[in-house]
Amino acid sequence: MTSELNFKHLRYFQVVAHEGHVTRAARRLNLSQSAVSTQIGLLEKRLGHALFHREKRSLRLTEAGRIALDHADALFGIGDDLVATLKRKGAKRLALRIGAIATLSRNFQMAFLRPVLGRVDVEIALRSASAAELYGGLADHHLDVVLTNHPPPFDATTLYVAHRLAEQPISLIGVPRLCAPRLSLPDRLSQVPLILPAAGTGLRMGFDALAARFEVRPQIAAEVDDIAMMRLLAREGVGLAVLPPIAVxxxxxxxxxxxxxKLPALTETFYGVTVDRRFPNPLVRDLLRPRSYNFRPDRPAASSHPPNKLKRRK
Incomplete structure (x- = not known):
């Protein structure tokens, strides 16, 4: 039937996509380069979409090509699926490619992934890198979503869609001995060493504005652009860290x-950033749906005067 897919063409496409070069793929398939190119052209005609961006001697997958490769990999892994099923190891997993800003809270990342963790049909690839690298991967269809605590940059060639996922209040957090009870916020800001976000960040600018409003000069113990390091410094008792509770x-x-x-009017917003696609990953669509991020509540410090509590977010 004319509606049926030629799986031989799909197999040739899979090899070319993984090799990234027609000549190498033809050598691996023991075919001529022209034969492989012809088969790829027939597959593109059958699917009604270009599968590669052809740039001089290099090939780069289009969005349709990335989708086709995911399906081809799943299809030609059917033999492994059969063996795995008989051995009770589960079926082929669906790919979920996520990028996260290197400094983003790991706890938030876990909260975002929780609905798909443990699913035998999902394979998660989590990449941590700079914003520029991750947005490039998102635009090139190598990533399905980017997790960040900053709105995406404006790009005239790529329309980024920022999905607001959660918002956390910012607090001063430290070892119990530094959480002196009944100390006013201005006195705490000026008398206790502080671990602050790096200068120039949105959170730091918000904190500086708060300090200026109270007319205090903070006692800065450290300036750090990595939440994980702020967490470690806080545990060591270096000072009170300016952090969202989810980070610790x-x-x-x-x-x-x-x-x-609590630091009034200071919050951290978490986003899931995508690009407009003709073939969106259904797993990402489900993860981006409105839902509660039930972070575990904090407990009071082990002292005679417990600190203020944050309400658990519903």
Whole structure:
């Protein structure tokens, strides 16, 4: 039937896509280069979409090509699927490619992924890199979504869509001995060493504005652009860290750290960034649907005067 897909053409496409070069693919398939090119052309005609961007001697997958490759890999892995099924190892997994800004809270990443964790039909590829690298991967269809705590940049050639996922209040967090009870916020900001976000970040600018409003000069112990390092410094008792509670939820639950004070009007917003696609990944669509991020609540510090509590977000 004319509606049927020629799986031989699809196999040739799969090899070319993985090799990234027609000549190497033809050598691997023991065919002529022209024969392979012809078969790829027939497949593109059958599917009604170009599968490659042809740039001089290089080949780069189009969005349709990336989708086709995912299906080809799944299809030609059917033999492995059969063996795995008989051995109770589950079927071929669906690909979910996620990029996360290198400094983003790992706890938030886990909260975002929680609906698909443990699913035997999902294979997660999580990449941590700079914003420029991740947005490039998103535009080239190598990533399905980018997790970040900053709105995406404006790009006239790529329309980024920022899905607002959650918002966390910012607090002063540290070891219990630094969370002196009944200390006013201005006094706390000026008298206790602080671990601050790096200068120039949105959170740091918000904190500086707050300090200026209180007319205090903070006692800066460290300036750090990595949440994981801020967490470690806070655990070491270097100072009170300016952090969202989700970044240290395990330490708060275990009473290693406590919330000394909330910082009014300071929040951190988390986004899932995508690009407009003709073939969106259904897994990402489900993850981006509105839902509650049930972060574990903090516990009071082990002292006679427990610090202020944050309400659990519903």
């Amino acid at each position: 939820q395990d330490e708060l639950a275990g009473r290693l750290l406590a919330i000394a004070a």
